[in-house]
Amino acid sequence: xxxxxxxxxxxIREILNKKLPEGLVDLLPKHWVQIGDVLxxxxxxxxxxxxxxxxKVYAEVLGVKTVLRKGWILGEFREPHYEVIYGxxxxxxxxxxxILYKLDVARVMFSPANVKERVRMASMAKPDExxxxxxxxxxxxxxxxxxxxxxxxxxxxxxxxxxxxxxENIELNRLQDRxxxxxxxxxxxxxxxxxxxxxxxxxxxTHEFIPKALEIAKDEAxxxxxxxxxxxxxxxxxxxTFEKIAxxxxxxxxxxxxxxxxxxxxxxxxxxxxxxxxxx
Ligand SMILES: C[S@@+](CC[C@H](N)C(=O)[O-])C[C@H]1O[C@@H](n2cnc3c(N)ncnc32)[C@H](O)[C@@H]1O
Numbered sequence: 001x002x003x004x005x006x007x008x009x010x011x012i013r014e015i016l017n018k019k020l021p022e023g024l025v026d027l028l029p030k031h032w033v034q035i036g037d038v039l040x041x042x043x044x045x046x047x048x049x050x051x052x053x054x055x056k057v058y059a060e061v062l063g064v065k066t067v068l069r070k071g072w073i074l075g076e077f078r079e080p081h082y083e084v085i086y087g088x089x090x091x092x093x094x095x096x097x098x099i100l101y102k103l104d105v106a107r108v109m110f111s112p113a114n115v116k117e118r119v120r121m122a123s124m125a126k127p128d129e130x131x132x133x134x135x136x137x138x139x140x141x142x143x144x145x146x147x148x149x150x151x152x153x154x155x156x157x158x159x160x161x162x163x164x165x166x167x168e169n170i171e172l173n174r175l176q177d178r179x180x181x182x183x184x185x186x187x188x189x190x191x192x193x194x195x196x197x198x199x200x201x202x203x204x205x206t207h208e209f210i211p212k213a214l215e216i217a218k219d220e221a222x223x224x225x226x227x228x229x230x231x232x233x234x235x236x237x238x239x240x241t242f243e244k245i246a247x248x249x250x251x252x253x254x255x256x257x258x259x260x261x262x263x264x265x266x267x268x269x270x271x272x273x274x275x276x277x278x279x280x
Pocket of ligand 1: 076077078109114134135136137138140156157158162184185186187200201202203
């Protein structure tokens with residue numbers, strides 16, 4: 001695979017050298033993300049007048065049907081804002097760790113940097129556990145748990161468009177017997193004291209959902225708590241906030257593990273904590 005990538009870059013450069021003004025080939029992206037047969041390409045301002053020609057060459061050399069210009073992931077639903085610069089169909093099926101993820105890459109976040117966490121989740125739970133995924137997306141974390149750990153999973157996703165893919169993915173991976181999906185805001189979920197494990201795969205405002213996670217969790221459950229943290233507050237945060245909110249709701253906490261998932265922005269990290277919670 002590495003060898004193939006090494007051959008791809010010179011090939012793209014060679015073709016575009018003939019099409020772009022002098023010097024611009026040096027600015028071509030050296031890294032990109034491929035999800036199924038859709039490519040996400042970061043393009044610098046200077047290359048924008050040639051974005052369609054550039055995208056066509058990347059598409060042909062890499063054998064993808066659609067190319068998106070990388071933009072931002074924003075808002076409550078963490079939706080990508082990417083421009084289609086080649087092709088038109090942005091729905092694809094991505095295979096990872098034996099799981100099929102169907103998604104619309106232009107409208108649903110799927111971070112390659114979170115792959116280690118998706119793989120980690122695949123060996124976390126035991127078959128007799130009930131896991132509640134409060135921010136399920138298309139099943140990013142809950143499909144690996146249901147498929148590889150054989151645990152039962154309740155997956156909650158608020159965005160109706162993303163939810164459609166979550167349901168399709170449960171069927172595609174034949175997990176109907178183990179997974180139940182709800183298209184609601186997780187704060188409306190009525191399950192109390194039911195989960196052995198709660199997934200909180202969200203960023204920026206995840207702390208606002210800690211009381212709900214505690215309500216869903218059984219005594220001694222594990223909560224996988226994600227959040228974004230300014231580097232200057234680490235390593236105290238994000239555990240200090242989790243512990244404080246848990247205490248206010250009469251829970252003790254035990255930090256089992258803390259991991260950095262990725263750099264989220266300059267000076268800000270996406271972190272996940274594994275926390276065991278005890279009802280006082
Ligand atoms: C950033 S994605 C992450 C998906 C997955 N948990 C992961 O870690 O890769 C978060 C998802 O949570 C959903 N979401 C946001 N607020 C929610 C809420 N209050 N209840 C249920 N789902 C919510 C968003 O629509 C989005 O699909």
